[in-house]
Amino acid sequence: MIAYVIAAIFDFLLAGFVLLHGKSRTAVAFSILSASAGVWTIELFFLTRISDLSLLEPLFHIFRLGLFLLAPFLIIFHTLITRTFVGTGLKVLIGCSLATSLLIYGLNVSIFPTQLYQVPVGYSARFDPIAAVYLVNFIVACGISALLTYNAYRKAIFKEKLRLKWLVIGVVIGGILGLISFKFPKLFIGTMGSVISLCFIAYSVIMHRPIGVRAGISNGAVKAISAFSLIALYLVVDSISIHFEMKNDGFVLVQIFVFLIMLEGYPRLVKYFTRLRGRLFDREYYNYDFVVQMTARALSSTLTPVAMKKLADQLFLRTTKVENYSLHLSPHFFPDSKGPDGMEGSEPCADDWRAYEYGDLQFTDHAKGEFDVPLRGKSSSLNGSGFLGFLQHQTETTFYDEVVPRYKRDFQNRGISAAVPIMVAGRAVGYVMLGRPLKEEQFSHDDIRLLNWFGGEVGGVLEKLIVHLRMENTLHEAEKTLSVVSQFNEYNHDVKTPFSNIEALISAGDVFTDEEREAKILEQVHRGSMLVSTMVNVLKGQHYKTKSLCDLNQLAEEAIASFPTQAKNVQRSFSPLPASYAYEEELKIVLLNLLTNAFHAKDKDSLQVQVSTHYDRTHRQVICKVADNGCGIAPERLEALWSRPGSSRKHLGGSGVGLAVIKRIIEEHDGTIAVVSTLGEGTEFTLTLPIADIQPASASQAAR
Known part of the structure; x- marks a missing residue:
């Protein structure tokens, strides 16, 4: 029948197209497979069209080669398209399949020809030992091909897996339609299935970047809808012409014009339906x-x-x-x-x-x-x-x-x-x-x-x-340098203090015994050594601050003890305090600098410095006051006291340590610092610090 001729021509054209598209071994194997299917389809055409048995039998046996070659080239093609390593075992299987096909073909042509018998649509071949051996060979070939494909699909990634998916879909469609054809042989479902299957397989061979199966079906549907819409338009125009009997030379021009509109409108219609599909169904597409x-x-x-x-x-x-x-x-x-x-x-x-x-x-x-x-x-x-x-x-x-x-x-x-x-x-x-x-x-x-x-x-x-x-990195490095300089400025005064105290201890006369003087000098040397070590770590970038529970009374006592020759001028008034969570070393810097400024404010014969602490239960904070009866600070200097880089009493010989640094340290502890001063009468600094949320037992009892 004519359907077999169309299918055979399509198989040959497909084989040639794939071979022209690329001459790889996979393309050659597919072309031979498709051509073999075409030769077998011609054999089916002869069985339905030639009634002369003497002419049919030689043509039938010659063209039966296409059927026998399907099995070995099915294995060869799947081996190549799955990029399977061809070991000795696989070579033996391919060789046995090919040898079996050629052997039964030779026997079928020369010694054991297949008998033909008449059926309603022409002739058909009897099932004989040749057909049985071929069927076994083909089933084994299908099993090997399926195993190769499954193994490759399991290991494949990215485009390889998508390519094999197209291959599997083509084989499955061909197999399903082939089984249906046994139930409905007059519908040519088997031939149609062979054509569709080969198209899917050819796509997996020639397409360098295959699209997704869902996308392919979607694109095909869009193009089909566009084509059917234009065909429907043409049929409507043609029906109108028949109904109104408009068939004349003038209407031919109208038909040509409509046909040109269809050619021009098809790509535009495809583009429109593609955008519509993207908006309604598929979000993977974008403009x-x-x-x-x-x-x-x-x-x-x-x-x-x-x-x-x-x-x-x-x-x-x-x-x-x-x-x-x-x-x-x-x-x-x-x-x-x-x-x-x-x-x-x-x-x-x-x-x-x-x-x-x-x-x-x-x-x-x-x-x-x-x-x-x-x-x-x-x-x-x-x-x-x-x-x-x-x-x-x-x-x-x-x-x-x-x-x-x-x-x-x-x-x-x-x-x-x-x-x-x-x-x-x-x-x-x-x-x-x-x-x-x-x-x-x-x-x-x-x-x-x-x-x-x-x-x-x-x-x-x-x-x-x-x-x-x-x-940004350069600015960050500059900020780190400025930070190091700032920290050096904070420790500058503390480094000088031990040496000043040692000098004062040596010139103190009989105020201390020799043993007391020696002990206090060694204490100042130890403190100076610790400060120098801290500054070296700052310079190396290895100085790390750690917060701990601190007793402000103890820190104040240690700060006062750092001035052995001035300690007698300090009046203490310490109340029991809960612990604060703070940087102990930095709080010492604050207290030492406030005491230093107080001692340097002396403008009378009898300088008195008062250090007092108490606990504010209402606001849950500890308060420390450092007051002196020295020279005081002029009102105009108080306004810029916290922003000036030098000490408030630098004109009296102060160290130059800025109160701005002290304010920064206190604010880092979520505290506050305030000053009240009267020129000629004295100055009082008040600093507050929050207490720690978790208090040790001893601190809690002391607070009560």
């Missing part, structure tokens, strides 16, 4: 031009790592839909071979690329095969088997499925589905490594265009961003 426009606008205003991370997340995680991504930059991208964190890198070479993390940009270590290993303060070389040397020569997005087997393992081990080059001045200065794609279609045509565009645009933005980060 490429709109995304490019919005991304370009966002890139132009990206100046921080946070903004860059948000933009990259939007582009890679939500638009192209990959599981994760990682940004890698060449050392050549950084001046003086430094990373964005300012670290010195090794001498850069062509295949030495490093991964960095800075701020909120997550750069990860692919050398460990993971996407979630942060690299803080270090770089990790991705150098391995010339992998990045290979990538460096790529100017467009490189996909796992496209690379040669030598580098495929590098992609697979690192979980990379695609590498997007970051281009600056025509050369790759980095790569965005994309993880597993989450869409069935993997990467669409628009995805590929978007990735290549982004790789060409983001390089300049990253250059500006890294310059901005370097400026």
